Amino acid sequence: KKPPRWVMAAELVETSRLWGRVAGRVEPEWVEPLAQHLVKRSYSEPHWEKKQAAVMAYEKVTLYGVPLVTSRKVNFGRIDPALSRELFIRHALVEGDWQTHHPFWRDNEKLRTEIEELENRARRRDILVDDESIFAFYDQRIPADVVSGRHFDAWWKKARHEQPDLLTLTREVLVNAGRGGVDEADFPDEWQADGVTLPLTYTFDPTAATDGVTVDIPLPLLNQVPAESFDWQVPGLREELVIALIRSLPKPIRRNFVPVPDHARAALAAITPGAEPLLDALSRQLRRMTGVTVPREAWEPAKLPPHLRVTFRVIGDADKPVAEGKDLPALQRQL
Known part of the structure; x- marks a missing residue:
């Protein structure tokens, strides 16, 4: 005014x-x-x-x-260089709110996205270091007089020739110590079902309908995909799935398998994933281990947490979803 x-x-x-x-x-x-x-x-x-x-x-x-x-x-920047430098590092380099052409920045963003995706797959939020750790990485390397994108470009134009990897983040820097023991093979990008290869995506959001693993099925292949092949889940969620299945049993039966996590791990170690329906293999192995027979009707997969039940997304023309849900036979009947 x-x-x-x-x-x-x-x-x-x-x-x-x-x-x-x-x-x-x-x-x-x-x-x-x-x-x-x-x-x-x-x-x-x-x-x-x-x-x-x-x-x-x-x-x-x-x-x-x-x-x-x-x-x-x-x-x-000329009024309070120290605060301006801090805000530049936090917003431009840490939060990525910056339009720049520097290769190191694109590589850092790509690596960070990969680790965030691994967190989604493993359903954890402790693999990627926090923003303060990333800020400290840049703060130790960027001179005090770099207070804006223009100042950074002028400094980095010379510095990159002397130390080209000075600002390149590595997996060792971005992964919390002792928290990165996740095998990416346990969370594959694709699912093989009767000779059909289907892409998988992962969501870690308990409020979302697609929380967990989602498999995309082209509409022409919908009736060729056997529902029971997905009972085994991806390897990274299989142990949690078996624990949840045993805990869903009625109490008179469930008390024979205490502690549940130990029985689940022992059963999984003795069976071959995908060779037969999961509940058949699990019932047989628990009987071998304890002598207790679990009637088929005692299992209640419908009571599993939503993220342990695969979401099926049917893809139609122009790669647009036409339906999705966690009951594949129902989708096959519907379409």
């Missing part, structure tokens, strides 16, 4: 009212350059702007308490 215009008078005369003589209008913008030694400046709302690739703030200029400028956007 523009400040009100001022009027300067050469003489003031007070009668019944106050009058000014020899008056002339003064624009506030005339005053600022002439009163640099008298004005006071204050700044508010420092923030990162992606388009400018810089930290901006709003400047207020006053003269004896009278506002000359109320809200002028200025580059904050």
Whole structure:
């Protein structure tokens, strides 16, 4: 908002009212350059702007308490270099809110996305280090005078020839110590079913209908896919699946398999995944281990947590989904 215009008078005369003589209008913008030694400046709302690739703030200029400028956007880098540098690193390099052509930045974002995808597959949020760790990585390597994208480009143009890998993140840096023991083969990208290869995707969101593993099935192949082949789940979720199945048994039967996790692991170690329906193999192995027979009707797969039940997404023309759900036979009948 523009400040009100001022009027300067050469003489003031007070009668019944106050009058000014020899008056002339003064624009506030005339005053600022002439009163640099008298004005006071204050700044508010420092923030990162992606388009400018810089930290901006709003400047207020006053003269004896009278506002000359109320809200002028200025580059904050020259005003508070330390804070501007911190905001640049956090927003541009850590959060990725930056448009840049530097190869190291694209490689870092790609590696970070891969680790985040591994977290989705393993249903964990402790593999990727937190933002503070990534900030510390850049903070130790970037000079104090780099406060914006322009400053960074000028510095990196020279630095990259001397230390090309200085800012390249590695898996060792991005993975929490002791938390990266996840075999990517346990969470495959594809599913093989009777000679048909189907793509898999993973979602880690308990509020989503597709939480867990989703398999895409082209509509022409829908009736060629046997539902029982998906009972085994992907290897990375198989142990959790078997534990949940045993815990779903009625209590008189379930108490024969305590502790449940130990029985689940022992049973899985003795059976061949995919050779036969999961419940048949599991019932037989539990009987061998304990002598207890589990009637087929005692198993209740419908009570499994949603993320342990595969979501089937049927893909039609133009690769658009036409239906999805966790009951493959129902989808086959429907379509």
